[in-house]
Amino acid sequence: MNALPAVYGIVVRDLIRTTRQTSRLLGGIARPFMWLLLVGTGYNTIARVQGDLSYQVFVFPGIVIMAGLFGSMLTAISTVYDREFGMLRLMLASPAGTPAVLAGRALAALLVGMLQGGIVLLCAPLVVPMSPDRFAAALGALALSAGSSSVIGLTIAARLRSVENFAGVINVLLFPLLFLSGALYPTAGMPPLLQLAARLNPVTYQVDLMRHAFGQPAEFALKLDAGVLLASALLLFGLASLLFDPEQRFVGRRSER
Helix, strand or coil: CCHHHHHHHHHHHHHHHHHHCHHHHHHHHHHHHHHHHHHHHHHHCCCEECCCEEHHHHHHHHHHHHHHHHHHHHCCHHHHHHHHCCHHHHHHCCCCCHHHHHHHHHHHHHHHHHHHHHHHHHCHHHCCCCCHHHHHHHHHHHHHHHHHHHHHHHHHHCCCCCHHHHHHHHHHHHHHHHHCCCCCCCHHHCCHHHHHHHHCCHHHHHHHHHHHHHCCCCCCCHHHHHHHHHHHHHHHHHHHHHHCCCCCCCCCCCCCC
């Protein structure tokens, strides 16, 4: 009974904090549009991908995922901020327990990712043909993808103790996750080693799931995409629960002398 109020309180707190950071929200929304308009327009004149698809049509599902990925993962910075100023220790010591705290954080990050990705998705009819059924499927794919990205962000933030460290680490990880996902170009033409890295990348399955929703050719089966995202999210959530242990009972405990 203590878990639900704690989850609700954390979600509301994180959403209020995020909505007050308007420059971050606007930047997260502007980034995918800049890629679509500046890079996509140039590539559109010279490239055709997967048959007769123009580059802008091909890349649009990846652009939606890009918006949700950056929104969800960067929201984890609030966790690092709370650790740096001592608030996180109080939250993790509450009767609700660590899983409830992480669930609230993950849900808030999911909603931020859906907000940013949803704004891009609303512009889909300007680029690709969209029906109500496809839009609903894309919204569901975005929700599952944003949830997966939120847990990745939490796991990365689990042991970081300063906002500066988080910014450095997340920037190093975000772009490989995106570039090795098939969001911006097909993975089929990659060298074997990079193809293997793409198969191990959860964002690859986010992009593939979104391609299913848009009715584009996909690399994997729909059930495989959804199954990998759910399994990886549960696995990372369990790992984050251990890493977030405030007393370091499970990870990195120093021996007493």
